[in-house]
Amino acid sequence: MAIAAIDVDAQQTFTPLCPDELPVPEGDQIAAALNEQAELASWRILTKDAHPTNAVWVVDSHEKMLQPLPHPNADLTWVKHAVPGTQGFKVIPGLPEITGYDHVIWKGIEPDLHPYGACYHDLQERLSTGLIEWLKSKGVTTVLVGGLATDYCVKTTAIQLQATGAFKVIVNLAACRGIAVDTVASSCEEMRQAGIFVAENFSEVKSL
Numbered sequence: 001m002a003i004a005a006i007d008v009d010a011q012q013t014f015t016p017l018c019p020d021e022l023p024v025p026e027g028d029q030i031a032a033a034l035n036e037q038a039e040l041a042s043w044r045i046l047t048k049d050a051h052p053t054n055a056v057w058v059v060d061s062h063e064k065m066l067q068p069l070p071h072p073n074a075d076l077t078w079v080k081h082a083v084p085g086t087q088g089f090k091v092i093p094g095l096p097e098i099t100g101y102d103h104v105i106w107k108g109i110e111p112d113l114h115p116y117g118a119c120y121h122d123l124q125e126r127l128s129t130g131l132i133e134w135l136k137s138k139g140v141t142t143v144l145v146g147g148l149a150t151d152y153c154v155k156t157t158a159i160q161l162q163a164t165g166a167f168k169v170i171v172n173l174a175a176c177r178g179i180a181v182d183t184v185a186s187s188c189e190e191m192r193q194a195g196i197f198v199a200e201n202f203s204e205v206k207s208l
């Protein structure tokens with residue numbers, strides 16, 4: 001049984017360290033839990049948002065966010081975040097250097113793409129990032145997922161992995177934080193419905 005651990009978008013942009021970007025409450029508190037789950041795995045993967053400032057979905061205030069966009073690959077407006085070269089792009093304190101990972105996926109680099117899941121560059125799920133193929137090439141059978149945010153990129157990544165039918169997918173809630181309580185609850189329900197194991201704590205992860 002080969003296990004992979006994925007640190008989804010565990011970047012400072014999604015933490016209170018970057019209040020002007022997309023701060024997720026306690027988003028900077030998950031490094032220890034991500035390191036703990038990685039100890040169970042043979043492979044550790046990092047995914048990072050890497051967004052340009054001229055993206056089609058960028059708005060200049062939090063008030064203008066979450067507006068639907070008539071665009072095939074950017075469904076909602078967001079403030080600029082995770083811009084390479086800025087603090088928000090960096091991983092949260094306590095995680096390895098980039099070279100400490102076995103594989104890295106950068107996503108949302110093009111100004112007209114804003115994917116949530118780490119498996120596809122586009123919302124239509126046509127353009128593979130290569131993550132699924134990489135996991136299969138290593139013989140991975142179980143994927144442990146943690147990161148930010150539970151209700152967006154963690155959820156979508158887990159559902160994309162589950163949809164392949166190739167992996168047992170476990171979302172480790174101790175290693176995740178979400179944007180809002182109600183969307184975290186509905187996301188957990190959606191993931192469970194899809195057949196994903198949503199573990200409340202690390203002992204549950206180990207028992208699965």
Ligand code: VGL
Nearest residue numbers: 009078148149152153154
């Ligand atoms: C995310 C909202 C916007 C995430 C990314 O990583 O969960 N959420 N962009």
